[in-house]
Amino acid sequence: MIARVTRRPRPKRIVILGGGFGGVYAAIHLEKLLARQSAVEICLVSHDNFFLFTPMLHEVAASDLEITNIVNPLRKLLHKVEVLVGDVHQIDLSAKRVSISRSFRNHPQQIGYDHLVIALGSVTNFYNLPGIAELAVPMKSLSNAIRLRAQILRHLEEANSECNQTDRQALLTFVVAGGGFAGVETVAALNDFVRQALPFYPNLCEEMLRVMLVHSGPVILPELGQDLGRYAQKVLARRGVEIRFNARVKSMTEENVSLVDGLSIPTRNLVWTAGAVSSPLIFSLPCPKEQGRLLVNQFLQVPDWPNVWAVGDCAFVPDIRNPGKSHPRTAQHAMREGNIV
Known part of the structure; x- marks a missing residue:
């Protein structure tokens, strides 16, 4: 008698691109949700092998926190998720394949997926202003x-x-461009x-000293x-910070x-928090976009691609309470999106 060999079906693979708040919290959530599902594999691709708590970067810059307080190794956070450290170079939605390069030698690798979570975040936008990218x-x-x-x-x-x-x-004049969360905290x-x-x-x-x-x-x-904004302005002014409103850096x-x-400000110090743009890979995808971000529905799915989701800074998540607007690009919203993807 010849014994029959039963082939196990290939596990479904979920690939998450990005090791920021959206990507890591999606991985943590899926790891817990699918802990007993042997038929599912989860893979996280990240530029770094650690999770960085970016809202606290200004505290490291000001020596209020040590580096170890805002850094956590990904493999310590994710016990059942395959962590690949590398850079994403191409996303082929039709072939369900992602091209990455790994390690300092840039070894190319192709990763297939059944479901894809895009959490590539954003990069600093210098708007091609002269000298900003080089000196700020x-x-x-x-x-x-x-x-x-x-x-x-x-x-x-x-x-x-x-x-x-x-x-x-x-040397003693310090200018911060951008009056959002990052700029004000910085x-x-x-x-101080x-x-x-x-x-x-x-x-x-x-x-x-001059801080502006x-x-x-x-x-x-x-x-x-406006009320909280004006209150913050008063607090900063009391601490000696000069604020210039309705002003933009030119060069x-x-x-x-x-x-x-x-106005020309003699200074050697400019901190730039005045602009962010989605990862360049986002613009190469054949998906609908809004304000340079991937448009998603209330389930964070990308239209026309039912097996693709997007979270975090690279996603335009509609605000149901305010039609036409999206949820802001903050760590808090990225965490929530990662938990429901």
């Missing part, structure tokens, strides 16, 4: 926060030994950090409404930052 410090990554902290301390040292008053003022933390550090530099005093927030609108923190050189209204 964004606040999107751990290296950005470390760079900003090192730059602040270096410029304090240089200012302490600088005899030229003009050069000293430029300028507040930066302001520098003022607390000044007593350790015998040749410097608070009168030499440049915002394109009439009220900062527009996501919170930056090694000597100054120029605004659209013609």
Whole structure:
């Protein structure tokens, strides 16, 4: 008698692209939901092998937190999820295949999927303004926060030994562009950090310091409404932060930052939180988009592609209470989206 060999069906594979809030929380949720389902595999592709709590980046830059407080290894968070560290280069929705490169040698790899969760987040948008990408410090990554902290301390040292008053003022002028959550949190933390550090530099005093927030609108923190925005403005002003409303940065050189209204600010320090755009891969996908983001329905599915979902900064999630508008690009919303995808 010849025994029959029963072939087990291939496990369904769920691939999640992106190791930010949306991607990681989707992986955690699916891991718990499908813990006893051996017929399902979950794979997370991330640029880094750690999860970064980005809302706290400004606290690392201001030395209020250590790096280890906002970093968590992905494999420590995800016990039953395959973690692939690499960069996504192409998404073929028709073939249900993703092309990535892994490790520092950029080994190419093709990953097939049955279901795809796109959580590629956003990248800093410098709007092709002269000098901004080269000289400004964004606040999107751990290296950005470390760079900003090192730059602040270096410029304090240089200012302490600088005899030229003009050069000293430029070193001690700190400009933050963008009056949203990231910009306001950054300028507040930066302001406190520098003022607390000044007593350790015998040749410097608070009168030499200038901390400025440049915002394109009439009220900062527009996501919170005018009342809370105005309250935040008063708190910042009491702490010594100068706010310029209805103003936009035009360009930056090694000597100054120029605004659209013609004002030139002598400074060597510009922190850029004034723009974000979806990952470039999003624009290559044959999917409907809104404001440069993947349009999704109330179930976070991408129209015309029933096995594809999108969450986080790269997704335009309609706000049912406010037709025509979407939920904001915040960590809190990305976490919620990851939990219901």
